[in-house]
Amino acid sequence: MPSERVVMLADCQSFYASVEKAEHPEYRHLPVAVAGDPERRSGIILAACPIAKKAGVTTAERLGDALAKCPELVIIRPRMQLYIDTSMKITSIYQSFTDLVEPYSIDEQFLDVTGSLHLYGSPAELARMIQARIQEELGVYTRFGIAENKILAKTACDNYAKKNGSGLFELPKNRLSETLWTLPIGKMFMVGSRMTRHFNAMGIDTIGKLAETPLERLKQMMRRKFGKNSDINAELYWRIANGIDDSPVKPGTHEVAPQTVGHMMTLPRDYGKLEEIKVVLLELTELVCQRCRGKGYMGHVVSVGCMGADYDRPTGFSRQMKMSDPTNVTNQVYRAAVELLLKHWDGNPVRKVGVSLSQLTSDDEYQLSLFDPDREKHAALERATDALKRKYGDATILRAVSITPAGQAQHRSEKIGGHYK
Amino acid sequence: MRKKLEGNGLWESSRMMLPEHKVAINEQQAALRLRQRIELDEQEWEHVARCVSESLQQRRQIAMRLFHPAEELTVIGIVDRIDQLKGRFMVDGEWFAMNDIEGADIEE
Numbered sequence: 001m002p003s004e005r006v007v008m009l010a011d012c013q014s015f016y017a018s019v020e021k022a023e024h025p026e027y028r029h030l031p032v033a034v035a036g037d038p039e040r041r042s043g044i045i046l047a048a049c050p051i052a053k054k055a056g057v058t059t060a061e062r063l064g065d066a067l068a069k070c071p072e073l074v075i076i077r078p079r080m081q082l083y084i085d086t087s088m089k090i091t092s093i094y095q096s097f098t099d100l101v102e103p104y105s106i107d108e109q110f111l112d113v114t115g116s117l118h119l120y121g122s123p124a125e126l127a128r129m130i131q132a133r134i135q136e137e138l139g140v141y142t143r144f145g146i147a148e149n150k151i152l153a154k155t156a157c158d159n160y161a162k163k164n165g166s167g168l169f170e171l172p173k174n175r176l177s178e179t180l181w182t183l184p185i186g187k188m189f190m191v192g193s194r195m196t197r198h199f200n201a202m203g204i205d206t207i208g209k210l211a212e213t214p215l216e217r218l219k220q221m222m223r224r225k226f227g228k229n230s231d232i233n234a235e236l237y238w239r240i241a242n243g244i245d246d247s248p249v250k251p252g253t254h255e256v257a258p259q260t261v262g263h264m265m266t267l268p269r270d271y272g273k274l275e276e277i278k279v280v281l282l283e284l285t286e287l288v289c290q291r292c293r294g295k296g297y298m299g300h301v302v303s304v305g306c307m308g309a310d311y312d313r314p315t316g317f318s319r320q321m322k323m324s325d326p327t328n329v330t331n332q333v334y335r336a337a338v339e340l341l342l343k344h345w346d347g348n349p350v351r352k353v354g355v356s357l358s359q360l361t362s363d364d365e366y367q368l369s370l371f372d373p374d375r376e377k378h379a380a381l382e383r384a385t386d387a388l389k390r391k392y393g394d395a396t397i398l399r400a401v402s403i404t405p406a407g408q409a410q411h412r413s414e415k416i417g418g419h420y421k
Numbered sequence: 422m423r424k425k426l427e428g429n430g431l432w433e434s435s436r437m438m439l440p441e442h443k444v445a446i447n448e449q450q451a452a453l454r455l456r457q458r459i460e461l462d463e464q465e466w467e468h469v470a471r472c473v474s475e476s477l478q479q480r481r482q483i484a485m486r487l488f489h490p491a492e493e494l495t496v497i498g499i500v501d502r503i504d505q506l507k508g509r510f511m512v513d514g515e516w517f518a519m520n521d522i523e524g525a526d527i528e529e
Contacts, residue, residue, distance in 0.1 A: 080439070081441075084439065084442050088449060092449075190435065232425060236425055245431065250429050253429055254438065254443045255450065417441070
């Protein structure tokens with residue numbers, strides 16, 4: 001067994017579009033895109049197949065713009081549950097080669113194959129084998145970045161494997177100077193357009209220059225720009241540039257207890273009336289509390305956020321308050337949420353609303369309250385409604401306000417991550 | 422902030438996961454951990470039978486490993502009754518299924 005780890009990042013090409021193309025063989029030679037619902041402000045391209053991309057269609061552009069560039073584009077409505085299921089099938093295929101599989105997003109997963117290589121040969125051979133199997137079973141093309149740790153695997157995949165013909169790329173650490181370090185700084189993981197500008201202003205225009213800057217010097221440079229608390233980010237960027245990463249591939253990583261439970265939604269139109277905002281606030285609070293109850297948590301701190309409708313003049317707030325006792329009863333949390341809304345909302349139209357609960361504790365025991373003798377009754381009612389929703393779907397039983405025009409619960413229950421199930 | 426530099430922090434702080442996807446992953450992980458039933462061969466059955474009858478007849482304490490999907494389960498006590506017809510046995514007033522037995526030993 002080699003002394004170094006062998007880690008792969010496997011990424012699915014145009015994942016949603018590929019899944020749809022596998023489901024619709026009749027579109028095999030046509031440009032296909034998965035796009036949200038144009039009437040409900042989610043009308044953007046979520047994924048475009050390689051043929052569509054060749055015609056100039058890009059992810060996240062508006063549906064109309066894409067159609068202007070490529071009139072024969074086949075538009076498919078998203079089916080999020082199908083994509084999640086397919087992603088899980090891919091996970092199972094990876095798990096048949098190694099038990100160390102960590103999903104990083106719906107279309108990217110880390111694999112630590114150090115212990116399985118003796119069964120399959122070289123890392124590239126193994127990657128080719130997995131790639132062929134996923135192509136054959138699910139019709140999805142996967143690309144593999146292969147290296148000794150996660151950051152290099154991710155880098156290898158993003159910068160090389162996605163662009164070459166085989167979809168495989170091995171990035172050994174001793175060859176960074178002729179590969180990664182020649183790339184412009186904007187190509188580095190975690191560096192977006194804003195950070196690119198900052199690094200350029202510091203005279204760092206390639207990843208190599210960042211890597212060879214002594215860490216202490218980089219910390220100084222970043223402190224000058226971002227203040228005292230930038231040391232950790234400086235070290236993070238420096239490690240990424242140098243390919244230093246000792247993180248494990250951790251299959252159980254998603255099982256940790258959450259710090260906060262929150263829901264946020266972009267409204268289909270701007271809400272200007274207090275009564276309307278209160279409706280979605282209640283619906284979101286219900287969802288948050290429902291999830292807390294399902295996991296057996298109570299929250300002590302509730303936070304409410306509203307974002308104004310005008311992109312050019314950002315308004316809105318995000319505030320939190322501590323309730324008298326931890327709770328997961330919808331009405332109690334809602335009372336606190338409304339209090340925050342009344343106090344901090346400036347009256348401008350709102351585009352986005354969010355509610356979250358934090359400082360979570362177990363709901364095995366709670367403080368009896370003199371002022372809220374009905375808690376047991378509410379809890380029993382919510383146990384019943386939660387059970388109904390689990391069995392028959394979230395729209396099975398709704399609060400009466402949810403069927404007013406402002407209500408979103410019905411629409412939301414048909415969706416995952418803001419897109420249709 | 423410091424967490425980004427430790428353990429799996431870099432990846433846990435930067436990933437984008439749908440809550441529904443997370444639930445599916447956790448359910449699959451939990452299912453993977455479920456235990457499979459083991460099958461006893463004749464010799465092992467004979468040993469179990471001897472221990473059980475010894476416990477029943479001589480009132481000796483017995484430790485029996487039973488199948489449970491999620492955890493290791495051992496029943497310790499004295500076998501009070503055996504119900505061949507329903508395939509069950511009683512230890513300290515509680516019935517258990519014979520099918521679940523994965524091993525038995527007389528406690529000294």
